[in-house]
Amino acid sequence: MDGIxxxxxxxxxxxxxxxxxxxxxxxxxxAGRLLSVMGAEVVMLEPAAGSPLRSAPPLLxxxxxxxFAYLAAGKRSLVCDPATExxxxxxDQALADAQVLIDDTPVxxxxxxxxxPDDIAARFPALVHVSVLPFGASGPKSGWTxxxxxxxxxxxxxxxxxxxxxxxxxxxRPPLKIYGHFAGYQGGAAAALAALSALWAAPESGGQYVDVxxxxxxxxxxxxxxxxxxxxxxxxxxTRRFRYGGVFKTKDAFIELLTLEQxxxxxxxxxxxDPDWAKEEALQDSLERSRRGDEINTHIRxxxxxxxADDVVRMAQELGVPVGKYYTPEDVVNGAHExxxxxxxxxxxxxxxxxxxxxxxxxxxxxxxxxxxxxxxLGEMSQGAAP
Amino acid sequence: MSSPKAPLAGVRIADFTIHAAGPFxxxxxxxxxAECIKIESxxxxxxxxxxxxxxxxxxxxxFDQVSANKLSVRLNLKKPEAIDIAKRLVSISDVASESxxxxxxxxLGLSFEELRKAKPDIVMLSLSSCGQYGPDSHFAGYAPLFxxxxxxxxxxxxxxxxxxEMRHVMDHAAGMHAALAVVAALHQRRxxxxxxxxxxxxxxxxxxxxxxxxxxxxxxxxxxxxGNGDLIMxxxxxxxxxxxxxxxxxxxxxxxQWIALTRVLGHEEAASDPRFVSVNARxxxxxxxxxxxxEWLKPCDADIMAAKLQQAGVSAHVSWNMQDVADDAHLxxxxxxxxxxxxxIPNRPVVGAPARFSKTQDVGIxxxxxxxxxxxxxxxxxxxxxxxxxxxxxxxxEVIL
Numbered sequence: 187m188d189g190i191x192x193x194x195x196x197x198x199x200x201x202x203x204x205x206x207x208x209x210x211x212x213x214x215x216x217a218g219r220l221l222s223v224m225g226a227e228v229v230m231l232e233p234a235a236g237s238p239l240r241s242a243p244p245l246l247x248x249x250x251x252x253x254f255a256y257l258a259a260g261k262r263s264l265v266c267d268p269a270t271e272x273x274x275x276x277x278d279q280a281l282a283d284a285q286v287l288i289d290d291t292p293v294x295x296x297x298x299x300x301x302x303p304d305d306i307a308a309r310f311p312a313l314v315h316v317s318v319l320p321f322g323a324s325g326p327k328s329g330w331t332x333x334x335x336x337x338x339x340x341x342x343x344x345x346x347x348x349x350x351x352x353x354x355x356x357x358x359r360p361p362l363k364i365y366g367h368f369a370g371y372q373g374g375a376a377a378a379l380a381a382l383s384a385l386w387a388a389p390e391s392g393g394q395y396v397d398v399x400x401x402x403x404x405x406x407x408x409x410x411x412x413x414x415x416x417x418x419x420x421x422x423x424x425t426r427r428f429r430y431g432g433v434f435k436t437k438d439a440f441i442e443l444l445t446l447e448q449x450x451x452x453x454x455x456x457x458x459x460d461p462d463w464a465k466e467e468a469l470q471d472s473l474e475r476s477r478r479g480d481e482i483n484t485h486i487r488x489x490x491x492x493x494x495a496d497d498v499v500r501m502a503q504e505l506g507v508p509v510g511k512y513y514t515p516e517d518v519v520n521g522a523h524e525x526x527x528x529x530x531x532x533x534x535x536x537x538x539x540x541x542x543x544x545x546x547x548x549x550x551x552x553x554x555x556x557x558x559x560x561x562x563x564l565g566e567m568s569q570g571a572a573p
Numbered sequence: 574m575s576s577p578k579a580p581l582a583g584v585r586i587a588d589f590t591i592h593a594a595g596p597f598x599x600x601x602x603x604x605x606x607a608e609c610i611k612i613e614s615x616x617x618x619x620x621x622x623x624x625x626x627x628x629x630x631x632x633x634x635x636f637d638q639v640s641a642n643k644l645s646v647r648l649n650l651k652k653p654e655a656i657d658i659a660k661r662l663v664s665i666s667d668v669a670s671e672s673x674x675x676x677x678x679x680x681l682g683l684s685f686e687e688l689r690k691a692k693p694d695i696v697m698l699s700l701s702s703c704g705q706y707g708p709d710s711h712f713a714g715y716a717p718l719f720x721x722x723x724x725x726x727x728x729x730x731x732x733x734x735x736x737x738e739m740r741h742v743m744d745h746a747a748g749m750h751a752a753l754a755v756v757a758a759l760h761q762r763r764x765x766x767x768x769x770x771x772x773x774x775x776x777x778x779x780x781x782x783x784x785x786x787x788x789x790x791x792x793x794x795x796x797x798x799x800g801n802g803d804l805i806m807x808x809x810x811x812x813x814x815x816x817x818x819x820x821x822x823x824x825x826x827x828x829x830q831w832i833a834l835t836r837v838l839g840h841e842e843a844a845s846d847p848r849f850v851s852v853n854a855r856x857x858x859x860x861x862x863x864x865x866x867x868e869w870l871k872p873c874d875a876d877i878m879a880a881k882l883q884q885a886g887v888s889a890h891v892s893w894n895m896q897d898v899a900d901d902a903h904l905x906x907x908x909x910x911x912x913x914x915x916x917x918i919p920n921r922p923v924v925g926a927p928a929r930f931s932k933t934q935d936v937g938i939x940x941x942x943x944x945x946x947x948x949x950x951x952x953x954x955x956x957x958x959x960x961x962x963x964x965x966x967x968x969x970x971e972v973i974l
Contacts, residue, residue, distance in 0.1 A: 199761035199769070220750075224757045243804035244785055247794060256784035303931070324929065327903040330883050333824035335801065335809060336890035342898045344811075344822070348737045352730055360811035360820050361892055362737065363801055364782075365728035368746075371782055375749045380928035382756040383580035383605045386763075387933045391580075394932040402909040402927065405898060406601070407745035409638045409924040412910070415895040416636060416921030422894070426740070432717070433726075433735050440736050442721040508714055510721040512736040515790035518724040518780055523709040529777065530791070542791035547781035548754045549704070551685070551770040553761070 197553050198225025203385070205286040206231060207261070208301075210238055212334070212367040213318045213400050214290035215257040216374025221286070221381065222260045223546040223555050229280060229567065230258065231266040236564045248537040258561035259533060259543050265565035268299040278309070285388075286314045286381045292331075293323050303395040313393040314384040318377040322399030332400070337369040341404035342411055349423045351433035361423060372407050373400030429479030433512070434487060439495035440512040443486070443502070448472065453505035457498075458489050531557040579606020580933040584759065587659070587666040588612060588643065589683075592620040593716070593741070594775055595672035595700045596639040597748030601927055602668075602755060603642035604936055610666070610952055611643045611943070612659060614974045617650070618945060636918050637942045639748075644948035649974035654967065656682050660691040661957055667762075668755055670698040675710045685770040696758040697770045700751050704774035714776070716743035723779020728786055732800045739779065746782070747775040805852065807859035808834075808866045811892060814875035820892035821875045823866065823882070831855065833885040837878075838869045908937060915941050949973070 203226040207218035215237075222228040230237060242253045264280060267273035277300060281287060287310075289301055296302045303323075306315050317323045320332030321340070338344040339361070348362045377398040384396050405412070411421050431444045445451045451472070455464045463485055468474045475482060490498065495511050502509035511517075518524055519542050527549070530542035546555045584607040588599045591613060603609040613619055621637035646662075648655040660683070663669045669688055671678055678684050678699075685697050699705055702714035703722070712718075720726035720739030729737040751773050758769040780787065786796035803809040809824045825831050828851065835844040843849060843865070848858040855862060870878065875891045882889035891897070899922040904910040911925040918941065926937040953959045953973075967973045 197761075197765065199757040201761075202764070203760075220753060224754075244789055244796060245804075246789060246792060252788040253785040255788050307931075321903065322907055322929070325903040325906040327883075330890075331886060331888045332890060333803075333806065333809075333826065333888045335803070335811065335824050336822045336888050339811070339820075339822045339892040340890045342893050342895045343742055345820075345892045345894050346740070348730065348734075349740065350738045352734050352737050355734060356731060359731065360801065360813065362729070362731060362811075364737070364739070364742075365725060365798065366782060366785065368725075368742070368782055372742075372746060372749060375746070375753055376927050379601070379605075379749070379753040379756060380930070382753065382760060383928075384930060384933065386584075386756060386759060387580040387582075391932045394930055396931070397907075397929040398927075399907065399909070402904070402907065403749070404742075405904070405909060406924050406927055407597075407742045407749060409597075409745070410741040411895045412898060412922060412924055413634070413636065413638050415899055416923065417634070420894060420896055428717075428738075433738055435735065440721075440727070442717045442726065442736075442738065444715050444717055446715065503712065506713075508718055510712075510714060510718040512721045512727040513724050514727050515724050515783060515786040515796050518783075519787050519791045523703065523707045524777075524780070527704055527707045527774070527777075529780070530787075535792070539792055541788045544777075544780055544784045544787055547750050547773070547778050549772040550754070550758065550761075551705075551772055552767065553769070 200224045200226040204284045206280050206284045208289045211290045212370030213373030214288050216371050217288050217377035219257050220378040229262045229264050233267055234265055250536045255561050260557045262567050263562040264567040274300050281310050288316045290318050311393050316377050316381045316396045318398040320400050323397045334367050334370055335363050337400050338363050340401045341408055343408040346423045346426050349427045353423050369400050369404040372403040376403035429476040430482040434490040436490045436493055436495040441495050443509045450507055453507040456505050457502055533560040579935045581606040585666045586668040587662045589671040593744040594747040597745045598751035599670055600639040601752040609643045611645045612648050614647045614649045640942040641938050645943035646949050646952045647946040647973050650681055652972045654972045663688050664691040668696045672700040675701055675705050689768045694762050694766055695768050698755055700773045702775050705772045719743050719775040719779045722776040724783045725779040728783050728798055747778045750778055805856055807855040808862045812870040814873050819875045822890050824888045830887045834887050837881050837885050
């Protein structure tokens with residue numbers, strides 16, 4: 187091992203909890219990652235050739251996966267192919283001291299690996315067994331396969347993107363996914379939440395099987411569009427936009443501007459230097475402003491093009507106008523705010539370079555979370571592996 | 574032991590949140606069985622009790638997903654007596670959640686330290702745009718700003734276009750993570766008996782969605798914005814079909830899937846084309862593949878093609894609008910979309926349970942949006958033991974408002 191202290195005990199939220207993770211997909215890996223950083227000991231069961239996520243893009247120049255470096259940080263690795271007899275013994279031994287199993291094996295392959303829910307429940311009645319699959323493990327489409335781009339569109343959000351400036355510029359292009367694995371991450375958060383909820387009930391209910399679907403999780407966070415349908419509006423990316431405000435190009439960078447309240451509008455007018463067009467009586471009414479959003483945006487665009495992003499942000503903040511710069515990843519890793527909040531852990535990559543890895547998407551003030559190490563070497567826990 | 578109920582039955586939340594991310598998080602917990610008491614007032618109602626012209630909603634919502642399952646009580650937090658009652662409510666709760674601008678709760682006398690005095694093992698969730706500390710912690714924002722600050726907005730977009738504005742899914746992703754953090758803190762409390770204060774900054778959820786790109790950037794490497802493309806899978810994208818605005822999403826990960834795709838589309842000759850024979854070859858010729866797929870799929874019926882490709886093991890799905898989602902037999906069978914109705918609410922589809930549990934099955938929507946103050950008999954009367962006369966007096970003095 188790399189000498190990093192891997193004692194996950196202590197006082198962290200999930201100290202003492204042991205999780206077995208099988209992950210081909212982002213959702214399962216992210217679920218394990220969230221539990222791990224909150225103090226659970228998370229053991230990835232990997233095939234002998236290693237998890238496919240070890241080579242998932244984006245890759246660093248060294249060839250190492252940046253995605254895996256992020257998602258596997260702090261976990262442990264055990265080689266296990268449960269389709270073989272010796273692998274089954276490793277699986278059983280691992281599950282014997284675990285509270286949670288997170289598994290994304292496709293339904294039709296589970297039986298051959300001893301991972302069918304009834305089988306697991308019979309052998310490990312106290313275990314919380316969480317299945318996380320693109321379309322879930324039950325229902326007419328449980329056998330369907332889905333990558334991120336399919337799943338974000340199967341939940342309705344993909345169809346609604348982009349909206350605002352991108353859509354205005356390129357109205358004829360196909361809808362656009364969110365970067366990376368947004369739906370997969372929601373599936374992972376839902377799986378981790380479901381795991382801990384089932385575990386919460388375990389003193390009374392014992393172990394149980396939980397069926398999580400990435401499509402469901404993405405739909406849940408997109409629930410507002412279904413609510414709009416119930417209200418009688420079928421949303422579309424061309425019309426789901428703020429009537430004015432949105433993405434603007436300044437002299438040197440893109441910014442986001444959004445004024446939902448009257449005082450914010452008043453601040454915006456000041457920011458723009460009290461121009462004559464904004465003095466028109468009719469524009470004091472927010473409904474009229476919504477109707478004439480395009481016209482207002484044209485004025486704002488002209489003004490923005492002549493100012494530098496940092497100046498706009500500073501002035502806007504002073505005037506109480508919600509404005510933010512579209513930060514690049516480089517801005518975020520170097521951000522004063524992010525670093526004051528200790529968002530990153532310095533972690534050595536396989537080639538020795540030190541990267542900043544985001545610790546967790548939330549903080550526990552009483553017991554700060556930390557990453558106890560980077561991605562583990564393949565099979566570092568396996569029998570015969572170097573200690 | 575085997576009685577089917579909800580996993581979080583018995584957990585009580587005093588919920589001070591009234592807009593977007595916070596109410597979504599507590600809604601998810603309520604779907605899992607937590608009892609969530611919404612603390613509002615006539616002057617500080619939930620966002621859905623108000624019209625929202627910018628979204629084109631000119632009246633209050635009749636049904637509001639994130640308020641479903643919740644109980645509502647009124648407290649005018651500008652009055653010291655209301656603060657005392659709020660603390661009593663916290664003292665009989667397991668969780669307190671809030672999403673005021675950082676600093677406001679302290680001014681009101683409801684800071685973590687104060688609430689901890691009322692309830693020594695309270696789990697408190699503070700959800701804000703930029704967190705409880707740090708140089709930007711006073712910044713106010715909405716979902717598009719979280720997306721901008723956290724980096725997700727800049728990484729999303731057409732490769733040659735501007736950044737993309739994140740919408741409600743950004744707020745709700747923050748709420749989903751908040752729900753997870755709360756249950757983790759409950760486990761910690763069960764083990765240690767100690768209080769916890771969760772500080773969730775919505776912009777950091779946006780950063781968590783680009784954790785891979787942050788690793789690259791920290792090493793001085795420049796992350797690529799792939800748009801609808803993938804860095805290894807090809808073909809990969811969203812393609813036009815015969816019907817207008819009916820797009821087919823497609824992703825090919827393996828050689829087997831590629832061969833199956835060419836067979837389904839009747840272009841077997843492409844399977845042996847040397848430009849496309851391996852994962853790496855296809856990735857290197859992604860632009861040509863994209864053009865070919867565009868041509869091949871254009872005359873196809875998207876829905877029939879998606880089913881055929883899935884049958885052949887290829888990841889394909891139609892780009893669904895919300896009507897498709899509402900009508901889907903799979904989502905209905907899973908209880909992910911359910912139908913609700915009430916006297917003033919005609920049948921409508923809403924999002925149901927976040928997961929299916931084999932034992933604690935009683936998850937999902939149990940009741941709809943509460944009227945303002947609808948549950949005061951139970952909460953103020955039964956739980957806090959306040960008499961009708963006391964409550965009437967508090968109402969006269971606008972403590973209950």
